[in-house]
Amino acid sequence: MSTDVRIEPEVSTAVVAGVPVPVSTVYLGGVPRGAAVIVAGPAGLDAAESADLMNALARHGYESVLADPPDRAMDDDFGRVLIGHLVDSIAARGWPDEQIGLVGYGRGARAVLIAGSERTFGAAISVPRDAWTLLGPDRVVSLRTPWLAMAGLGARGELAGPLSGYREEVANRSAAHTSVVGYPGTAHCLHDSAEALVHAAVFDSWQRTAEWLDAYVVPRPTPLAEEWRRRKSTEPDPG
Amino acid sequence: MVLPMSQYIDDDRRMPRFRVNRNVMTDPGVFAREKEKIFDKSWLYLGHETELRKPHDFKTRNVGGRPLIFTRDKKGRIRVWVNSCPHRGAMLCREGSGNARFMTCAYHGWSFSTSGDLVSVPGDTAYGPGFERPGLAGPAKVDSYRGFVFVSFDPDIVDLRTYLAGAAEYLDLVSDMSVEGMEVLEGTHHYSARANWKLLVENSFDGYHAMSTHQRYFEMIVAARGPIDAGSSLANSRSINLGNGHAVTVGGSGSGDIFGRALSDEARAEREARYERLRAKYGEGWVERLNGIRNMVIFPNLVVIDLVMGVVIRKIDPIAPDYMEVTAWELAPPEEGPELKRQRLDNFLTFWGPGGLASPDDVEMLESAQAAYASVAELPWSDISRGMHSNVPIQSDEYQMRTFWRRWNEIITGEVLPPEEYDPLPEYWTAPRLDLEAETPVTSS
Numbered sequence: 001m002s003t004d005v006r007i008e009p010e011v012s013t014a015v016v017a018g019v020p021v022p023v024s025t026v027y028l029g030g031v032p033r034g035a036a037v038i039v040a041g042p043a044g045l046d047a048a049e050s051a052d053l054m055n056a057l058a059r060h061g062y063e064s065v066l067a068d069p070p071d072r073a074m075d076d077d078f079g080r081v082l083i084g085h086l087v088d089s090i091a092a093r094g095w096p097d098e099q100i101g102l103v104g105y106g107r108g109a110r111a112v113l114i115a116g117s118e119r120t121f122g123a124a125i126s127v128p129r130d131a132w133t134l135l136g137p138d139r140v141v142s143l144r145t146p147w148l149a150m151a152g153l154g155a156r157g158e159l160a161g162p163l164s165g166y167r168e169e170v171a172n173r174s175a176a177h178t179s180v181v182g183y184p185g186t187a188h189c190l191h192d193s194a195e196a197l198v199h200a201a202v203f204d205s206w207q208r209t210a211e212w213l214d215a216y217v218v219p220r221p222t223p224l225a226e227e228w229r230r231r232k233s234t235e236p237d238p239g
Numbered sequence: 240m241v242l243p244m245s246q247y248i249d250d251d252r253r254m255p256r257f258r259v260n261r262n263v264m265t266d267p268g269v270f271a272r273e274k275e276k277i278f279d280k281s282w283l284y285l286g287h288e289t290e291l292r293k294p295h296d297f298k299t300r301n302v303g304g305r306p307l308i309f310t311r312d313k314k315g316r317i318r319v320w321v322n323s324c325p326h327r328g329a330m331l332c333r334e335g336s337g338n339a340r341f342m343t344c345a346y347h348g349w350s351f352s353t354s355g356d357l358v359s360v361p362g363d364t365a366y367g368p369g370f371e372r373p374g375l376a377g378p379a380k381v382d383s384y385r386g387f388v389f390v391s392f393d394p395d396i397v398d399l400r401t402y403l404a405g406a407a408e409y410l411d412l413v414s415d416m417s418v419e420g421m422e423v424l425e426g427t428h429h430y431s432a433r434a435n436w437k438l439l440v441e442n443s444f445d446g447y448h449a450m451s452t453h454q455r456y457f458e459m460i461v462a463a464r465g466p467i468d469a470g471s472s473l474a475n476s477r478s479i480n481l482g483n484g485h486a487v488t489v490g491g492s493g494s495g496d497i498f499g500r501a502l503s504d505e506a507r508a509e510r511e512a513r514y515e516r517l518r519a520k521y522g523e524g525w526v527e528r529l530n531g532i533r534n535m536v537i538f539p540n541l542v543v544i545d546l547v548m549g550v551v552i553r554k555i556d557p558i559a560p561d562y563m564e565v566t567a568w569e570l571a572p573p574e575e576g577p578e579l580k581r582q583r584l585d586n587f588l589t590f591w592g593p594g595g596l597a598s599p600d601d602v603e604m605l606e607s608a609q610a611a612y613a614s615v616a617e618l619p620w621s622d623i624s625r626g627m628h629s630n631v632p633i634q635s636d637e638y639q640m641r642t643f644w645r646r647w648n649e650i651i652t653g654e655v656l657p658p659e660e661y662d663p664l665p666e667y668w669t670a671p672r673l674d675l676e677a678e679t680p681v682t683s684s
Contacts, residue, residue, distance in 0.1 A: 146338075176293070177294075177296070214341065214350075216339070216341070218358070224363050224364060224366070224367075225359075225360075228370075
């Protein structure tokens, strides 16, 4: 996620359910391809990694809004409210749900999973620090949003079995397409490292993130595309 | 009756004798005419609807020499697109299967929905407001019968149901093996053979070769289960012309029991209970037919074989006069229990698989025949006369192949050879599919 031209996100504080939450934004000019709503943690990305991520998304044409909620406040209910708040803020810039991709890191991975099960967005991606964030009690198994999860299998591959079972269950029970990816020899794919397996996992994880967004987030039509559709007198049908 | 001998077919009803000139297996000119007159003008099998379970699932396939995308759009409708970007031609889908709402060309980034619409063009201001934005191209016709999806590149072709003629009834038979609806299982066989595609068509419903070519397989069955009586098991068999070049060989109820490993009592009971449910739904006669074996070719290149405890769907793709590619899938009842499913998959792998006990034997025979056709000047004809003299064509005769060849000859040369006349099919082979709730026969639809 290196970049030559770096955009410094604008940082503000939003009060969500009475809790102050740092929120960063990178808004783009022109006609961005789509929008990303990011929950960076807790136990996810640090501030520098978050800024890198938003820049990398910008290079793929996505403007983004990112929240880094405090550990003490984060539970399922707070996650719901937080994502609702972030989606509302990006929707105010004209983004409908199908043009929005959700990305959650650390414990934000579960918040995104829940949001994707309750509402249909363009795409959802979960990158937990610990796979048990997804596999634990009250596991979510039915998605309305195309969902990608990427987790480490542990140093000895001890999570391969549980993750494989979960992959099958969620695929069978979801209306939308889902994919659960496990990386061998690493606990997670959050932070880059000189260690080969970790580096490979982080690199692959980012590539899959970009491809998943491009495969499912509906592109915002350009003015010329809108004009073409009007000329063809057809209802917009983005597929 | 003496028929005029064409360049390719010698159909002598007096002797009787039926021969095919081996040039049809080697001549590039014949191969080019087949592409133009057969593969550009027929309904060709693409895939089964159950291979696409969710919206935006896709498979990439080659059909009639074209790369195609077989997908479901957002509304769940089956869609078929040419796998080529209308911009500069690169393939949009570079994987055999997957799920994607949008397919983006890796060359210049044009993006298309599964509905075929162009949804994104990087830097589209360079094209101006009057630019006609192209969507994806598709074959002229797409239609399905009982979940079997076919395409045709001929806009003037007859409708699929008319084209299938009598073959539709046999698709009904394999589709009716499950009350829930048969499904294609995950896992596909891909293999190739250095032989002409029509050699595998012949082989796919050639009962005559089984005991000689697959001798080792039957030795294994005998070793595992004790002696088998193939003669009596297949005594009640027929070869049937289904019209339009399609044909099938069929064996009577229980004839499949000579193949595969022995089933446990529990598995037999489970299968019998399923058949009992089917009898209550479709009638005794239909299920008796369903419980037999069948090898069918739907002209030109779709094979459906219900043999060795499983239904195999096989697509044969001509690549060159002496080279073909083959794809095969297994069709199964989703309600099947673990042992029957395990046996089915075992047979699909160990009998039908590219490294199994049957397919490599067949491929070896076809490749050796193709290599020997280098001597076509000295030995120009292959013989396909078996059973021509009898009143009842059986499974180990070659009537089914002659049916294919007469249709092939008609399309390639324009010469129409009259069909062979045989005794009418007994009632056993014509028992209709009933809807017992309505108490009326149900015609294939």
